Amino acid sequence: MRDEQTLSLSMYTISNRELLIEFHMCYTLKVTKEEQWRKVPWKKFDKQIRKIQERIYDASSRNDLKRVRALQKVLVGLTSAKFIAVRRVSQDNRGKRSAGVDGIASLTPTQRMVLVNELEIDGKAESIRRVYIPRPDGRQRPLGIPTMKDRAKQFLLLMALEPEWEARFEPNSYGFRPGRSCQDARAAICQSLKQKAKYVYDADIEQCFPSIAHQPLLKKVNTIPRFSKQIRAWLKAGITFEGVTEPGPISPLLANIALHGLENHVAECLSTWSKKGELPKGSVASNGLTVRYADDFVILYPHVEVLERVVAEVEKWLIPQGLKISKQKSTIRHTLQKYNGNNAGFSFLGFYFSHKECGIGKTTWVANKYTREPLRYYLRQTPDKDRVQRHIDNIRDIVKRMEKRPQEELIATLNPIIRGWTNYYAFTDNKDTFRYCDERMFWRLYRYACNRHRSKGKKWIALKYFRSFEGRKWIFSTADHKHRILLYSKGVGRNVYRKVAKGRSPYDGDTRYWNNRWKAGVSSTKRYLHSQQNGKCEWCKGPIYFGHVVEIDHIIAKKDGGSNTKKNLRLVHGHCHDQIHGR
Numbered sequence: 001m002r003d004e005q006t007l008s009l010s011m012y013t014i015s016n017r018e019l020l021i022e023f024h025m026c027y028t029l030k031v032t033k034e035e036q037w038r039k040v041p042w043k044k045f046d047k048q049i050r051k052i053q054e055r056i057y058d059a060s061s062r063n064d065l066k067r068v069r070a071l072q073k074v075l076v077g078l079t080s081a082k083f084i085a086v087r088r089v090s091q092d093n094r095g096k097r098s099a100g101v102d103g104i105a106s107l108t109p110t111q112r113m114v115l116v117n118e119l120e121i122d123g124k125a126e127s128i129r130r131v132y133i134p135r136p137d138g139r140q141r142p143l144g145i146p147t148m149k150d151r152a153k154q155f156l157l158l159m160a161l162e163p164e165w166e167a168r169f170e171p172n173s174y175g176f177r178p179g180r181s182c183q184d185a186r187a188a189i190c191q192s193l194k195q196k197a198k199y200v201y202d203a204d205i206e207q208c209f210p211s212i213a214h215q216p217l218l219k220k221v222n223t224i225p226r227f228s229k230q231i232r233a234w235l236k237a238g239i240t241f242e243g244v245t246e247p248g249p250i251s252p253l254l255a256n257i258a259l260h261g262l263e264n265h266v267a268e269c270l271s272t273w274s275k276k277g278e279l280p281k282g283s284v285a286s287n288g289l290t291v292r293y294a295d296d297f298v299i300l301y302p303h304v305e306v307l308e309r310v311v312a313e314v315e316k317w318l319i320p321q322g323l324k325i326s327k328q329k330s331t332i333r334h335t336l337q338k339y340n341g342n343n344a345g346f347s348f349l350g351f352y353f354s355h356k357e358c359g360i361g362k363t364t365w366v367a368n369k370y371t372r373e374p375l376r377y378y379l380r381q382t383p384d385k386d387r388v389q390r391h392i393d394n395i396r397d398i399v400k401r402m403e404k405r406p407q408e409e410l411i412a413t414l415n416p417i418i419r420g421w422t423n424y425y426a427f428t429d430n431k432d433t434f435r436y437c438d439e440r441m442f443w444r445l446y447r448y449a450c451n452r453h454r455s456k457g458k459k460w461i462a463l464k465y466f467r468s469f470e471g472r473k474w475i476f477s478t479a480d481h482k483h484r485i486l487l488y489s490k491g492v493g494r495n496v497y498r499k500v501a502k503g504r505s506p507y508d509g510d511t512r513y514w515n516n517r518w519k520a521g522v523s524s525t526k527r528y529l530h531s532q533q534n535g536k537c538e539w540c541k542g543p544i545y546f547g548h549v550v551e552i553d554h555i556i557a558k559k560d561g562g563s564n565t566k567k568n569l570r571l572v573h574g575h576c577h578d579q580i581h582g583r
């Protein structure tokens with residue numbers, strides 16, 4: 001088995017050589033760099049990298065560090081890895097693109113080819129552009145945006161390091177990890193609170209990323225000297241991490257590594273106390289739960305005195321990492337009662353969790369298996385009020401800014417925002433909030449219409465801007481019914497979210513499991529096309545994996561009269577879509 005693996009490792013280097021030969025043929029054929037980029041065999045490249053990453057994951061879960069490092073060295077040297085890194089930073093980050101110090105936000109195919117040839121983990125870092133972004137609390141937050149080259153380099157290293165760490169990370173850390181999201185963090189908290197009201201430690205770390213101590217972090221990363229040198233250079237240049245993945249691809253991973261071990265430490269403390277008999281009667285170590293989303297975390301436990309001890313331990317644990325907990329912002333709360341002057345419940349990632357008492361004579365659950373004692377409260381999770389207000393303010397600003405723009409343009413701007421927001425809160429008790437948002441939205445749009453036509457009467461405005469649709473009156477839509485504002489309350493309904501299974505990672509090679517998860521999270525059209533195409537991209541015929549950028553392409557373009565029917569649609573990779581349209 002062992003020999004076979006070593007052998008196939010060298011086979012990868014050979015197949016890489018083959019790919020190179022294929023490429024050099026392009027050179028001899030005097031094909032321009034632009035043509036070369038268009039001819040990149042992505043399917044082969046993806047497959048090659050994926051195989052190696054799965055092996056790194058596998059070796060890391062067997063604690064075979066020697067093999068992990070050997071594979072990582074191979075990976076960063078591969079041409080295919082460099083191509084994927086450049087593709088990722090120049091094509092795969094759809095949507096917002098921000099320029100680094102070099103002022104480049106996107107690259108032409110020729111520039112991409114040049115970048116691929118330059119890419120090397122050489123221990124150097126270019127300077128970083130500082131941008132200040134206003135925070136919701138009024139302060140400014142610094143954001144360091146690296147240059148395009150550095151971004152590609154970071155991604156190259158990330159491809160090697162991520163599978164290693166994915167095998168090691170703790171089960172209840174959900175931030176910026178492949179295959180995990182806020183929804184999983186929410187589901188984990190729900191599972192823990194379903195049967196019992198608990199005390200919650202809602203922690204806030206002061207200025208997390210800038211204050212992480214570099215030396216202990218590098219020691220923790222524990223990688224080969226060449227990689228360490230590179231990471232040190234980036235840290236010195238001042239890469240930041242502020243809840244956005246875009247600025248530096250590697251910074252979320254570094255933040256996760258710095259805080260890795262917190263959950264295990266809490267669990268260990270609880271189990272030692274349990275063995276010594278120091279826990280209160282009726283509680284066990286497994287009652288505790290630590291859920292972390294990047295630098296944001298909560299600790300749940302049914303007894304306050306134990307929780308206070310845990311908090312002291314956590315503070316002690318954070319000191320060597322150079323981190324401190326902000327005393328003003330961190331609080332202990334209870335999910336059912338008022339505690340220390342704080343209302344019942346707590347907010348995490350924009351969700352508000354609290355317990356509500358049942359009506360008289362009603363129960364929800366048999367809490368204790370032996371005494372069969374019924375539970376007289378139930379868990380309620382709603383959108384956090386602050387977030388709702390912030391969202392409504394945001395909508396107001398957009399509508400004000402677009403006062404002079406036509407109606408369909410306004411609808412086209414607002415609809416994706418509404419859709420995203422309702423999707424985020426789709427799995428909560430959202431009925432009241434959504435109805436409230438609809439009402440606020442209506443008045444906002446009514447005012448928009450009135451401001452546009454000050455001399456007209458109300459009836460005229462109503463007839464021009466509002467129409468009935470599916471039994472509902474006063475829907476903001478254009479005269480031809482083609483553009484219509486979405487309703488928040490359309491997203492109401494108790495949906496079920498399936499939390500990611502414990503110890504799962506997209507690198508574990510279980511395509512079936514991850515395909516099903518991917519399907520559960522996308523629109524019905526994408527789901528339909530995915531099964532029609534047997535899970536493959538219609539353009540390159542390569543498989544669509546979890547984490548790929550996937551887009552819908554019109555076979556006959558819309559401008560040539562192509563329709564929106566499913567027959568005219570196909571599912572393709574983002575980069576394949578670019579190839580189709582010659583970008």
Ligand SMILES: [Zn+2]
Binds near residue numbers: 538
């Ligand atoms: Zn494709």
